Amino acid sequence: MAFLELHEVVKSFGRNTVVRGLSLNVDKGEFVSLLGGSGCGKTTTLRMIAGFETPTDGSILVGGKDVSRVPPNRRNLGMVFQNYALFPNMSVRRNIGFGLRIAGKHGAEVERRVDEMLELIHMEEFAQRYPHQLSGGQQQRVALARAIAIQPQALLLDEPLSALDAKIRVRLRDDIRAIQQKLGITTIYVTHDQEEALSISDRVAVMREGLIEQIGAPFEIYNRPATPYVAAFIGTQNLLGATVIDPAAGIVSVEGQSLEAGHPLDAKVGEELRLRVRPEALSLGRSGPNRLGGRVASQKLLGSIVRLVVRVGDTEVFMDGFNDPLLKLPAVGEAVTLSFSPEACTFAEPGAEPIAAAALEDEEETP
Amino acid sequence: MLVPASSILVGSFQDSAGKFTFLNFAHLFAPNILDSYSITIQVSATTALLGGVLGFLIAYAITLGGLPKPLRSFMSTFSGVASNFAGVPLAFAFIATLGRMGLLTVLLRTVFGINLYDQGFNLYSFWGLSLTYTYFQIPLMVLIIEPALDGMKKEWREASENLGASPLQYWLRVGIPVLLPSLLAAFILLFGNAFGAYATAYSLTGGFINLVPILIGAQIRGNVLHDQSLGYALAFGMVIVMAVSIVVYTWLQRLSSRWVKQ
Numbered sequence: 071m072a073f074l075e076l077h078e079v080v081k082s083f084g085r086n087t088v089v090r091g092l093s094l095n096v097d098k099g100e101f102v103s104l105l106g107g108s109g110c111g112k113t114t115t116l117r118m119i120a121g122f123e124t125p126t127d128g129s130i131l132v133g134g135k136d137v138s139r140v141p142p143n144r145r146n147l148g149m150v151f152q153n154y155a156l157f158p159n160m161s162v163r164r165n166i167g168f169g170l171r172i173a174g175k176h177g178a179e180v181e182r183r184v185d186e187m188l189e190l191i192h193m194e195e196f197a198q199r200y201p202h203q204l205s206g207g208q209q210q211r212v213a214l215a216r217a218i219a220i221q222p223q224a225l226l227l228d229e230p231l232s233a234l235d236a237k238i239r240v241r242l243r244d245d246i247r248a249i250q251q252k253l254g255i256t257t258i259y260v261t262h263d264q265e266e267a268l269s270i271s272d273r274v275a276v277m278r279e280g281l282i283e284q285i286g287a288p289f290e291i292y293n294r295p296a297t298p299y300v301a302a303f304i305g306t307q308n309l310l311g312a313t314v315i316d317p318a319a320g321i322v323s324v325e326g327q328s329l330e331a332g333h334p335l336d337a338k339v340g341e342e343l344r345l346r347v348r349p350e351a352l353s354l355g356r357s358g359p360n361r362l363g364g365r366v367a368s369q370k371l372l373g374s375i376v377r378l379v380v381r382v383g384d385t386e387v388f389m390d391g392f393n394d395p396l397l398k399l400p401a402v403g404e405a406v407t408l409s410f411s412p413e414a415c416t417f418a419e420p421g422a423e424p425i426a427a428a429a430l431e432d433e434e435e436t437p
Numbered sequence: 438m439l440v441p442a443s444s445i446l447v448g449s450f451q452d453s454a455g456k457f458t459f460l461n462f463a464h465l466f467a468p469n470i471l472d473s474y475s476i477t478i479q480v481s482a483t484t485a486l487l488g489g490v491l492g493f494l495i496a497y498a499i500t501l502g503g504l505p506k507p508l509r510s511f512m513s514t515f516s517g518v519a520s521n522f523a524g525v526p527l528a529f530a531f532i533a534t535l536g537r538m539g540l541l542t543v544l545l546r547t548v549f550g551i552n553l554y555d556q557g558f559n560l561y562s563f564w565g566l567s568l569t570y571t572y573f574q575i576p577l578m579v580l581i582i583e584p585a586l587d588g589m590k591k592e593w594r595e596a597s598e599n600l601g602a603s604p605l606q607y608w609l610r611v612g613i614p615v616l617l618p619s620l621l622a623a624f625i626l627l628f629g630n631a632f633g634a635y636a637t638a639y640s641l642t643g644g645f646i647n648l649v650p651i652l653i654g655a656q657i658r659g660n661v662l663h664d665q666s667l668g669y670a671l672a673f674g675m676v677i678v679m680a681v682s683i684v685v686y687t688w689l690q691r692l693s694s695r696w697v698k699q
Contacts, residue, residue, distance in 0.1 A: 122595055142598045149599040155592030159614040168610070169600030213596075220600060 071134065073098035073256055074119070074224055079128035081114050081280075088114045090280035091128065096224075099254040101247070102285075103267035106277035107303075112260045113228055115277075119258060120226050121145050132223055148217030152229040154209040156201040162188075162212050163197040169220035187215040190249060207238040214246065224256040231266065243270055264304055268292060276300050298418050301346055308352075308387050312345040312417070314338065320412070325383030329360045332412025344418040349377065349388035351414035354400070358409035362387065366400050380406060445676065448669030461670035473647040474674065477632060480563065480648065484570035485627035489620070491571070492578020499579075500586040513583065516576035523573050524636035531569045531641065535560045561642045569641055570634065574627050581626060585619035617693040625686045629679055649675055 072095035081089040089111040096102050104112040117123045119130055121142030129138045137145055156165050166187050170180045188194045191211040201209055210230055217225060230246070231239040247270040250257050261267050267274045268288040275285040276299075284296040295301035312322040312329070317339065320331035324345060337343060364382035371377075376399065378389045389408055391397070400406050452458045464470065499509040534541050537554060545551040559565055589612065597607040613620075635650035649671055656668030 120595075120599060122598075142595070143601050143603060145599075146601070147599065149596065151592045151596065153590070153592055155590060155596040157593060157597070157611050157615075159611065168597070168602075172597075172601045172606060216596075216600070 072096055073100075073133060074258070075129075075131040076115070076119070077129045077131070079115070079118060079130060080126045081111070081118060081123060082126045087126075088280055089118070089125075092277075092281055093128075094275060094282060094285070096256060096258065098256055101250055101257045101259065101270065101272045103259045103261055103271040103274045104277055105261055105264060105267040105274050107262060110277040111280040112262075112277050116226050116228055116258060116260045119224075120147055120149050146220065146222050148220060148222035148225045150210070150213050150217050150225070150227045150230045152232050154201070154206070154213045154233075156209055156213055156216070158201050161198050161200055162193065162204070165201070165212055166216045166219050168216060173220065183219055187219050190218075190252075191215045191245075205238075206234050207242055210234065210242060211245070214249070218249070218253065218255065222255070224258065225250065227257065227259045229260055229262070231261075231263075239266075246270065268304075276303060278303075295416075301416065301418070306349050306388060306390075307346045308349060310345040310347070310382075310385055310387070312343045314341045314343060324362065325385065327362055327382075329362075329415070330412045331415050331417065335417065337417075346416045346418060347410055347414050349390035350375075351410045352387070352389040352408045353391070353410070354378075354389070354406055354408065356407055356409055358411050360410050360412060360415070362408045364406060364408065366402050366404050366406055368402060369399055378406075380408060382408075442676065445669055445672045448666065449673040451669075452666055453664070458666075461666045464664075464667050465670055465674055469647065470652065470671070473649050473652050474678070476563070476646060477649045478678065480567055480570065480638075480646075481628045481631040483567050484574045484631045485624050487567065488571045488574025488578050488627050489624050492575040492623075493582055493620070495575065496579045496582045496586055500583060501589065512579065516579040519576040520573050520580055523634060525640045527569060527572060528637050528640035531560060531565075531572070535565070535568075561645050563646065566638060566641060566646055569637060570631050574631065577627060577630060578623055581623045582616075582619060585616055589615065614693070618690050621686055621689050621693065625682060628682060632675065632679065 074094075074096040076092055076094040078091045078093055079089055080087065080091050088109075092111070092115060094102070094115075104115060106112045114123060118125050119132075121137070121140060125138055129136050131137065132145070132147070157168065160168065163184055167180045167184045170183055175183070184197075185194075188197055191214060193208065193211055193215075196204065196208065196212075201212070204212065214230070227246070231242055234242065243266055246259075259267070259271065268291070271288055273285055274288055274291045275282045276291060277283065278299055284291060284300045286294075286296075291300065292304055295304060301307055310324045312324050314335055314337045315321040315323050315328065317335040317337050320333050320335050322329050322331060322335070322343065322345065329345070331345075335343070362380075362382050364380040364387065367379045367381045367386060369376060369378055371393065372390075374393050375390050376393045376397070378391070378399070380387045380389060387408065449461050450457055450459070452460060495512065498504055499512045531539075533539055535553070535558075536542065537560075539560070542553050545553055560569075593611055593615075594607055597611055598604075602610070633650060635648075635654060638646065638648050639651050639654065653668045653671045653675075656663050656671065657665055
């Protein structure tokens with residue numbers, strides 16, 4: 071039996087239903103991310119687990135006990151907020167010790183536990199500081215320490231890194247995961263940042279309109295998206311209009327160029343499908359069995375990655391490669407051939423998603 | 438600001454002929470004058486406390502209490518008006534409502550058979566005056582504490598609940614300590630506001646209650662008993678009371694806000 075269970079949980083605010091019968095099982099010690107755009111119900115779900123919202127229907131079980139109606143101060147769950155929410159009138163030491171003091175622990179015991187926590191977050195020398203004297207990253211470390219000081223049954227994090235700089239975000243992300251693994255604490259992590267979710271989770275639940283669209287290990291989510299929405303939401307996808315030539319052999323035609331799907335297609339000859347292939351699955355040259363010819367429309371530098379935009383007929387295709395300083399990139403306007411393996415292709419019904427829109431929007435973050 | 442203050446200082450050391458003297462200050466220690474300082478401080482402190490507590494509760498209700506938004510803007514506007522409603526109109530409004538022949542007094546007597554004045558109530562007494570003062574003290578409190586309450590983050594409360602604290606524990610350990618500097622500042626402001634009030638008290642009690650501002654008024658208005666120099670000394674005494682309360686306030690403020698961003 072799972073340690074944390076959500077059964078058909080529904081949450082409505084007035085006539086607005088935010089969570090629509092969501093079920094989720096999380097094992098003890100597991101790190102699960104709830105990933106989705108704004109308004110998908112991920113934060114509401116977390117707040118119901120914490121007890122700040124009461125489910126309209128369904129039940130929430132922690133350690134086999136139904137806590138749906140238990141007030142938040144008796145759930146023993148540690149929560150970390152996006153805006154840190156440290157008590158401004160207390161030093162770091164007193165913030166971390168707050169929950170222990172409330173629980174009636176003795177002075178020496180509180181101090182010992184606080185010292186442990188300070189060591190865990192590497193902030194021993196900041197114990198006497200007040201929150202306003204700390205950077206955002208430091209404040210969030212303290213908030214994390216405060217949440218786990220009470221040895222909660224589970225740790226709940228609500229977009230804990232969203233207010234931080236990119237560099238600190240990555241470092242703190244790794245620290246959170248390291249601490250979580252060291253303590254073996256069951257964790258639910260809410261984020262809209264897919265890179266964040268994919269990089270630290272045991273499992274990722276992609277949410278949409280109050281339901282889980284797909285839940286699985288990060289590799290599974292990224293490489294085998296179960297629905298068109300997940301495919302479009304996670305990572306970048308090239309979407310190409312494909313006409314079925316030979317369904318049994320899995321041959322299609324894209325912009326007049328014939329490609330192999332690698333498996334038989336459940337479609338009729340002449341049927342229009344949508345072919346999905348990730349930019350990083352493409353490479354320059356004639357190495358793979360599937361080839362698309364086109365002309366370079368532009369180059370974009372995305373840090374460690376270089377993205378070539380290649381015009382194939384009427385469609386723009388993205389190709390991502392590592393930013394190798396020795397790399398000689400084709401010039402804009404130059405004719406190139408892109409190749410990829412049949413395994414890199416997946417297919418969707420036409421109309422399931424707007425052409426290229428998903429690929430273009432991907433880089434933007436939902437606010 | 439400095440010129441009137443220094444003219445009070447100079448005037449309080451002069452007799453009516455303009456010669457230097459300490460006599461004015463000696464007069465301050467007459468029993469009736471000490472009494473009037475005492476009653477003024479009592480009225481000010483009582484109404485500051487009463488107005489402070491009630492105003493705080495109203496401000497809490499309209500900011501964090503989850504009341505509908507239009508009610509909040511209505512209360513803010515009303516507070517802005519009411520906090521400036523003092524003097525003769527306010528006194529008259531209270532006389533017309535709670536005086537011996539006031540609307541409410543008569544209504545209670547004829548309809549409900551309750552005679553307020555037989556029950557010990559008297560509008561022209563210490564408590565009557567204090568009640569009248571709270572009419573502008575409460576809305577003033579609402580206006581000055583509203584921004585402070587707006588600054589209270591919802592997440593502080595949630596974090597404290599999440600860590601096992603009851604609402605009472607939250608208020609004792611987080612809410613009140615965070616608000617304390619603002620509460621102290623508000624109290625001093627309300628105190629000063631009542632301390633200097635003249636017209637309301639004068640028109641309500643007609644000098645029946647000897648507040649210091651009324652006493653000063655009597656000295657400078659030029660009736661038979663007037664002594665302008667004593668008026669100066671009385672005013673100087675008020676400056677001292679306010680100065681002392683501001684020093685105490687500053688000290689408390691420093692104690693209560695060590696953690697505030699400097």
